[in-house]
Amino acid sequence: MTREPRQFARNLRKTLTSAEDVLWQALRGRRFHRLKFRRQVPFLNYTVDFLCVERKLIVEIDGKQHEWYAEYDSRRTKEIEHHGFKVIRFTNYDVMNDLESVLLRIAEAAVPPAASLPHPWPLSHSGEGKGA
Template sequence: MTSEQRQFARHLRKHGTKAEDVLWQALRGRRLDDLKFRRQAPVLTYTVGFLCAERKLVVEIDGKQHDWYSEYDQHRTREIEAQGLLVIRATNAEVLTDLDVVLNRVRDAASPFSRLGE
């Protein structure tokens, strides 16, 4: 990781959205099924919201700006998934109003049985 990437990730962690902070409180310190997540982690040339390297899982939270950048997000997701990672997305509203549903989606995606058909 370059020093620019490191500084960018640090900036994102310090200036996270309310939804990112809420989800981080639920994921940090192995609070969800003893899974280790990192926040604002580098993957390729991108910085992803949350990464569980052990389960090859990326969790992204989409705010309003993602409506404008959906084509870019789709391209980014394809590149990340080409590296063998699974990307799941939730909106800010989902995290803030239905955190349990989001956590269950993360739990399901992280399950060692979730990708048996691949």
């Protein structure tokens, strides 16, 4: 990784927006469902707001300027998702005025795919749901 993207990410970490700071306080230090989130992380050719590698989840907080960059954001999201990560986006307004709903959506997005979870009991094909 070159120094430039890392330095850019460092500078962003020092100058979080109010909404990013509010969300970071909820996510940092494994406070949120014991998941490890990092903030302002260089990823591919971008710097993403919040990254949970364990669940392959990226959370982006968009200010008003993102309305002007909708096409760019769409291409960026497609490229990131092509690498197997899920991207979810919120506005500054969402975070500042309805943090509970934002956290609920992040929790839903962070649920691992059912295919990767072991079944808690062996499946039986005969006598399903019937007593012996």
